[in-house]
Amino acid sequence: MASVSGATSSLGNTSLRGYGGLSSGIDRDAIIEQMTAGTQAKITGQNKKMTSLSWKQEAYQSVSAKILDLQDNYFSYSSGFNLKDASVFAKNRVTALGKTDATKFVSASGSSSMTDYMSILGVKQMASSTTLLSAGKQAQSIKTGITEDSLTNEVYRTSNLKGTKLEFGIYSVTDHRFKSAGTFTFPASYTDKDENGKEITVTLDYTSDMDAVNGKTGRLFGEELAEGLNKALAQSSIKSGNDKLADVAEFKYENGVMRLQEKNGKTTDLVIRSSSSALKALGYDSEGKDESNGISLEKLGENQKLFKDTYASSENMVDFLKGKKLSFSFGGQTKEIELVKSGESFASLDELQQTMQKRLNQAFGADNIKVENKNGSLEFDLGPAASSNQTLTITSRDADVRKTLGIQKGASNKLSAESSIRDNIDKLLPDATDDEKEAFLADLNQNGLIINGVRIKGVTADTSINGMIEKINSNEDAGVKASYLSSSNQFVLVTSETGKGREITLDGASKAIFGARTDSGEFVDSSFKQTDTNKVTEGSLEAGRNAEVLVSYGNGIKTLVESSSNTFDLDGMKVTVSGVFGDVRQEDGSWTSDTSMAVTFSASADVDGVTEAVKKFFEEYNAMVTEVNKQITTRPDSSYGPLTDAQKAEMTETSIENWEKKAKEGLLFNDATMRSLSMDLQSVMTQMLNSGISYQDLEEMGITMSDDYLDGGTITFNEAKFRAAMTSDPDKVSNVFTGGGSVTKGFTNIVEDTLTTYATRYRSENGNSYGRLIEEAGSEKVPLSVMNNQIYRQLKDMEEVLNKYKSQLLTEQDRYIKQFTSMETLINRMNSQSSYLSQLK
Secondary structure, three states: OOOOOOOOOOOOOOOOOOOOOOOOOOOHHHHHHHHOHHHHHHHHHHHHHHHHHHHHHHHHHHHHHHHHHHHHHHOOOOOOOOOOOHHHHOOOEEEEEOOHHHHOOEEEEEOOOOOOOOEEEEEEEOOEOOEEEOOOOOOOOEEEEEEOHHHOOOOEEEEOOOOOEEEEEEEOOOOOOEEEEEEEEOOOEEEEEOOOOOEEEEEOOOOOOOOOEOOOOOOEHHHHHHHHHHHHHHOOOOEEOOEEHHHHEEEEEEOOEEEEEEOOOOOOOOEEOOOOOOOOOOOEOOOOOOOOOOEOHHHHHHOEOOHHHOOEEEEOHHHHHEOOEEEEEEOOEEEEEEOEOOOOOOOOHHHHHHHHHHHHHHHHOOOOEEEEEEOOEEEEEEOOOOOOOOOOEEEOOOHHHHHHHOOOOOEEOOOOOOOEOOOOHHHHOOOOOHHHHHHHHHHHHHHOEEEOOEEEOOOOOOOEHHHHHHHHHOOHHHOEEEEEEOOOOEEEEEEOOOOOOOOOOEEOHHHHHHOEEEOOOOEEOOOOOOOOOOOEEEOEEEOOEOEEEEEEOOOOOEEEEEEOOOEEEEOOEEEEEOOOEOOOEEEOOEEEOOHHHOEEEEEEOOHHHHHHHHHHHHHHHHHHHHHHHHHHHOOOOOOOOOOOHHHHHOOOHHHHHHHHHHHOOOOOOOOHHHHHHHHHHHOHHHHHHHOOOOHHHHHHOOEEEOOOOOOOOOEEEOHHHHHHHHHHOHHHHHHHHHOEOOEOOOHHHHHHHHHHOOOOOOHHHHOOOOOHHHHHHOEOOEHHHOOOOHHHHHHHHHHHHHHHHHHHHHHHHHHHHHHHHHHHHHHHHHHHHHHHHHHHO
């Protein structure tokens, strides 16, 4: 008989409060342990009961998990092989037969009773989408702000603030040292989110006239810079006590001063280090100031000059351009060109133009890109050697360079895709008057783009060309995909679905951007009907078409079948075409084609795939049956039970593991629910025979009952026989597994119905119950059952009883401790009196 020796009490000499026996010499804790042994035994017994019940729950859950896995893997339409689906066993592996020049355009899947008779005689036309190609947009030279006057006059600002730093910290009065809390660098940009929650990069404007009003927003540039700096500050990690610096301080532009001040009545002990490089650009006047303990925000604000006098430096164009580079993209090449090199000076705009032209010729070849002095400023354009469909793009990674030169990011001689619709207005509407352009932009801001009656959300005059296209393509309701063709400088809209009858309708501003143009100058969409006197002359309209396939069903009749897509459902077989072949045409009212290009079909079942799936199914099914049988036939060994903590403390991990493995055996011996499940599993074969499946057919398929009548009802599977049956007669196999023919109920339906009674994910399939096993013990695979099952409720009740016993034990211990403490006090007093009396003798 197995046993665990040397079990120690949970109440050792140090387990109770205080120290007993100091005067009496009595082992207080040992005595209290004996006096509370009855209650402690109740706690130990309750713990063992709860452990045993938890193990029983695990045993139930192990079986229910195997059942759910079988259902998920083999009886679900989301699984790779749903053995309830007859199409899994069908001849659904279709091969196109015929000349390669034809079969390369045809693929097929699925099953049909007509597979052996059907043929594709030819493809007359493919399905296509309705396409609207816009009128071409005007190509223009790329204008710059490089003028004759700018060569010598100091009119260009360079920021003194961008890239400088403010170092925050606290000066220690005791050791006179600056303890840094972090450094804020004035950034070129910060990250934000647009109206759709998408992260974007916002560039800060450090060089505009801060007291001027931004025409787009109606706010001072200084106010907008302060707002941007606050967003950048919020993204820094500088702390003021427990708060972020951005929560207690803010930039504010008022009365011409860029202040950094405490906000919302909050205060901060942080000061700015006097050596911070941004102080001068912020206008801080340090003359005569005591900065030994740093500069407080209040002190900073009291000693700032006007921002306009310190935030930027002015210089002429030549000095500004020295060392600066522009990125030119042309003919598949991108090169950076240094416009003005160190030491160079230019007396005239023509001289600068000639120097730039030489550098462009050297980089891209003569006459491909030209730079010209037009109307007193330099402009870049395609040269005479370049073709008109080529694109020239100019940009700079430095926002200040782009701003000073007056070019947009990704500026192009065609549409600048990275720039706003507003910035591209002259190219979009080259023939419109200024008033018409303003009306167009106002309409766009008010009504947005409307395509197929759907308003494209978030498109305004300040949306970039790329952003506009992205928003159109992400709007599924509009039913179109948009793109910009840089080579021809045109937009194209294509319906998301193919087939005839698809339209692209445009309203308002969208018609001017995406519409084709007639000879009368009108912008039109796909609903426009051309006439001899009013035709589309710029852009094009192409209506969508249905795919047309000439099909023969083996009866001598040729049928032209149409589909809005390039996929056809031909009597259950799915045929997809990807090209035209067969020279299909109609002569004298009848269809004809090149018969040598006909495509026929051969179908076979997926023997390997189905065999492997069925093999795995029986392996998992038999594993479940074996576990159920073991649970109900294994007798428990009363010598083994749950271990106490004290017992575990004296054992190795391996010993504990082996002990508990033995203790868990037999927990479900003769359990009523498990016994019922086992009997139902053993009746599966009988149910199959009663549903019209002959045992001879099963044997031919390699499916038989196990010879061991004590194994609980496992099923023997012969892979070779099953493979042969699938090859020779997949329909018979399908009938056995899914029902059909003379079989009233297939094997998989019988197994599923049997198992669903005990475990299922779907209550609706089992009389509003997750099954007997899950109702009893719950399952991690069915989350709603974890805290809603019989054993869980039992354990909760048992836990309440356990807590009551534990509380009772503490009460008893406290009472005995007080009694022993009183006794020790009296003994100590008696000892003192005895000692005193002995001294009197």
